[in-house]
Amino acid sequence: MSKPPSLQDVARAANLSPATVSRYLNGSLALPADTSARIDRAIAELRYQPNPHARSLSRGRSDTIGLVIPEIDNPFFAKLAAAIERQADATGLALMLCSSLNRKERELHYIERLRRNFVDGLLFATNHVDTGELVRAIGANSNVVIVDEDVDGLVAPKVFSDNREGGRLAAEHLLAHGHRRMAFIGGPQTIMSTRERSAGFRETAIAGGATVAAEYFGSYSIAFGREAARRFLAEQEGITALFVASDEILYGVLDVMRESGLSVGDDLSIITYDDAGPLAFLDPPITAVRQPIEEMGRKAFEVLRDRLNGMTDNPVILLPVELIERKSVKQLV
Numbered sequence: 001m002s003k004p005p006s007l008q009d010v011a012r013a014a015n016l017s018p019a020t021v022s023r024y025l026n027g028s029l030a031l032p033a034d035t036s037a038r039i040d041r042a043i044a045e046l047r048y049q050p051n052p053h054a055r056s057l058s059r060g061r062s063d064t065i066g067l068v069i070p071e072i073d074n075p076f077f078a079k080l081a082a083a084i085e086r087q088a089d090a091t092g093l094a095l096m097l098c099s100s101l102n103r104k105e106r107e108l109h110y111i112e113r114l115r116r117n118f119v120d121g122l123l124f125a126t127n128h129v130d131t132g133e134l135v136r137a138i139g140a141n142s143n144v145v146i147v148d149e150d151v152d153g154l155v156a157p158k159v160f161s162d163n164r165e166g167g168r169l170a171a172e173h174l175l176a177h178g179h180r181r182m183a184f185i186g187g188p189q190t191i192m193s194t195r196e197r198s199a200g201f202r203e204t205a206i207a208g209g210a211t212v213a214a215e216y217f218g219s220y221s222i223a224f225g226r227e228a229a230r231r232f233l234a235e236q237e238g239i240t241a242l243f244v245a246s247d248e249i250l251y252g253v254l255d256v257m258r259e260s261g262l263s264v265g266d267d268l269s270i271i272t273y274d275d276a277g278p279l280a281f282l283d284p285p286i287t288a289v290r291q292p293i294e295e296m297g298r299k300a301f302e303v304l305r306d307r308l309n310g311m312t313d314n315p316v317i318l319l320p321v322e323l324i325e326r327k328s329v330k331q332l333v
Contacts, residue, residue, distance in 0.1 A: 012044060016035070016039065025039075042321070064096055066098055066110060066122045067068065068125060070100055070127045076246075079276055079293045096119055096324045102198060108321075109125045122143065123145050127152060127187070127188075130154075134151050135151060135156070138156060143307050148161075159299050159303060161292060161298075161318070166200065169289055171201045174269065177241075177332060181211050182239060183239050183241070184216070185249055186244075188219060196246060198245070213239055213240065221249070223250055225244070225251060226256050226264035231256065241268070243271050245272075246272070271328070274289075279326065287323070287329050
């Protein structure tokens with residue numbers, strides 16, 4: 001099998017140096033018409049296909065951005081990745097998808113790839129508390145945009161949903177349906193999304209004359225949802241409504257309720273946060289605070305693109321959420 005023609009082959013056929021041909025192809029050199037015609041003719045005759053990656057690197061750019069997410073199989077992050085992929089494709093950029101498994105050492109590895117110019121910029125999402133290493137690593141790289149979850153103490157562009165407003169909407173909906181004893185199950189207590197969802201929920205419930213009688217904090221996972229639900233059912237009585245801070249936690253809660261013979265709505269009203277999964281097809285369909293995942297991906301990409309074009313501001317963008325009413329909240333007398 002013969003090797004594909006190289007840039008050096010084109011240069012020999014056009015009787016020019018490889019450097020001249022390379023600069024002509026990347027648009028950094030204007031040549032006389034007859035010289036340009038010789039290069040174009042050599043390319044056509046040899047059927048030469050320029051290497052776009054090599055051309056990008058010659059300009060100091062990879063024309064590739066990276067997206068670091070904790071999990072690929074979480075529907076929220078899958079939808080976020082799909083939204084960003086569409087934006088990158090529309091602007092001619094490649095997307096390198098990186099799953100950190102929510103491990104610090106893997107996150108630091110992907111940040112190092114940015115420093116070594118494998119990617120031009122990073123969209124970065126994490127779901128754990130930082131001990132300072134992420135702040136230092138990301139802070140040393142200018143082209144990083146934080147998405148969905150904050151890294152406390154880091155000055156960088158950030159795009160979040162309005163988590164506090166989401167908690168408020170959940171509490172208001174439960175209050176309007178007559179619930180006065182409620183509980184909350186969330187992710188890690190020390191990260192921004194959990195703090196703000198629980199604070200918005202608690203403050204609004206108390207202001208409306210209700211009690212948040214129990215709070216459980218752990219991880220945004222199905223396993224923790226099961227664990228928290230078992231503890232909740234064993235420890236609490238008289239609670240009529242539950243606000244769950246993510247769809248992943250919700251699935252674990254629903255699994256334990258099914259095992260216990262309890263009915264959503266009739267035995268316990270539930271609202272979740274995210275609305276990334278097929279909640280409308282569950283029985284009953286689950287009321288949710290919906291994050292604008294598509295808009296989050298689009299806005300984060302736009303901020304990174306502006307960063308690559310020289311923007312030095314560090315905006316913190318809060319996107320609005322909405323409550324999607326379904327059938328999982330019972331009206332109390």
